[in-house]
Amino acid sequence: MIALILALVAGGWIAWLSERTPEPRPADAPPARFSAARAMADVGVIAARPHPMGSAENRRVRDHIVARMRALGLETEIRRGPGLFDRKVRGDLAIGGGTIENIVGVLPGRDRGASAVAVMAHYDSVPGSPGAADDASGVAAALEIVRAIRARGVPARDVVLLITDGEESGLLGAEAFFRRDPMAARIGFVVNMEARGGAGRAQMFETGTGNGQTIALYRRAVAEPAAASLSTFVYEHMPNGTDFTLPKDAGLPGVNLAFIGRQFDYHSATSTPANLDKGSLQHLGDQALAVTLATAFAQALPEPGPDQVYSQVPGGVLIAYPTWAGWLVLVAAAALIALGVLRARRTDGLSAWDAARGAAALLFAVLGAAAVLTLARKATGAGAGHFEQMWLLAQAVRWEAAVLVLALGFLLLAAATASRGRRMVAALPAAAGIVAFLLDRQDYLTLGLGLAAGAIGLFAYWRASARPGAWTGVLLTGLALAAFLQVAAPTTAYVVAWPLLAAAVGAAATDMAARRGPAALAVLALLAALTLGFAAGYAHAAYLSLDLMALQAMPVLMAALALWPLAQPAEGAPPARLLGPLLLVAGAVLVAVVRFDAPWSARHPQLSYVVYHVDQDAGSAWRTSLAPAGPWARQVLRADGGEIVRREHWMQRQPAQAAPARMVAEAPPQITVTPLPDGRVSLRAAPPPGARQLALQIRPSVAARIEQVGGVARPLELKPGRWTKVWWEAEPSGVELVLRPAAPGGLEVRYAATLERWPAGVRPPPPRPADVMAFHTSDSTVVTGTRRFTW
């Protein structure tokens, strides 16, 4: 019991140490070092106000960066042109783009012909957010890095500061640079800096394809590494991207760094310089500077080669090795487990049935925890979307504590029950799965998880199993899973293999926990604490990355391997076996607090997103809330005396709360369709004066191919009768699409132009209370309508 509690406390302490950000360096730090305080001067200027692409504030920020780059001695240019993206959204085509202004500055190196190192960040923000973290911190860090490089002398090769525009609108600046700018051919390595939240350690979460040499360099160069090959693997299989996606797709090596903590501030009005964690900026800058120095002053740049397996471990060390060496880890773990089994058989005897029940108890713990945590997520009452999730993000510490306490509680319960064989426990995850399904009739996954855990639990707890046998089953299950990962996705296998190796050391040293002297307990507690610290880092990352509680099954499994012999008390001795249930009760209380105690405050204001919708097809206007409306937003909606209804309109992704409003005259966009002499058709759409963005939906009656968008050749097929979304920003003259239709026909064009102001002559939104904030293009006028053309 004492060993267990010591291991939990020490594990928590290790996790806390591992997640801490470094102390920010002051403004008078040595010139060759990165100083967050120095960088904050630029963050303050850039993030004074929101500065989305095409806005006057964006131009102010651009001019500041250009002046700073020239003062640093960089050959600086604004490179203006179209940026473009296209993607499939649920089978339908979506196109976006606009006119971007990348800022490119060159710090000359000794060999001007050598491939250059690019230091990249984006200077645009989303509308409505000052973007202190995303990505003023990256831009300011890039400027501070150049200053530090100059303090060290002339680098071997050019360093290119690539400060992109339009990242938030679809990686437009990076697309324009890496697809069409001739300067891109000079780049040989990319260091990108991003943020997805206002705090936390900066993770090197993505590399170029084939990262062996890059990881070797990163490990040599960086003092406080934070990286894991699992995240590179995961990111490779995710649809969303950052600017780094473009050079990566072009085959360039490089590193992508970001901090993702305190996500309430992500794309939020609260992402101010004051709220930015300066330690995060320090950690971001330290790593980016180290990698930039290691490449800029090197004779050769890293080249693509076989991937490495790597992860930081408690103690601030990055362990890295080639994928084949993962087999050595597994062989060592297997040998140690075998040794433990042999010695346990000599002392206690081991039953194969106990091992089978132990393996089942581990699966029960992992699947059951996933079901219980998913139910807890639903029990918070917060929905799944970005807006609904703000309820949880505003009280992220409480909610994460609830998740960790529940996960740990369930794991301890599962292990402790093995000694006693209480079949009743199997009902717990089954009930969680059923309740989760009753709350959401589409959630067959959690129902399945809960019922499977219940069935497995019946077998696991049919009888009591002795600890050495049960732990043997746990370890063999871990070994099988690690071997499967080593075959299927070798850069991820370490997630199981390393905790397994630690546990196997304990198994060999303590005869599979058959020995219980103080020395054996100390060894087990130490290994459990290290493993817990390691697993907690992954629990935290899983918690931050996706709002998917089932992901916590992985850290539960990691922790279980080494914690098991401490968590399964001898023959169910009472104090230890009560710890799990106690934690589950505490977790439930925390969930109740999260659900019922409204988190809104001046630091974490409730989000509001109200627009004045002028529907020119219907000749009516609506005050519409594009996010769930709180009291302030409802007041705005009712200001013209209309009642709030749920209204559907194509400009909204889903039905929204809206109230009738006074119709006002607003200029529509200018849209023309002109047949060209060569049989093609030109669609031109220009936003009304003052609109920064224009969204279109186009539907041809016959098949047609888009040949050009905004002057960029981009062949894309339009299906007859299907809507394609097109949005264009930061270009007063609008966009031209050149289509080649398969036959005579017509085109329907819907438009939605956003004017970032309230209409003149109607009652404006009242001032917001301190605990309410505007989101994105809130307080805008949206003008929608439809045009039909034939050719």
Ligand SMILES: [Zn+2]
């Ligand atoms: Zn960003």
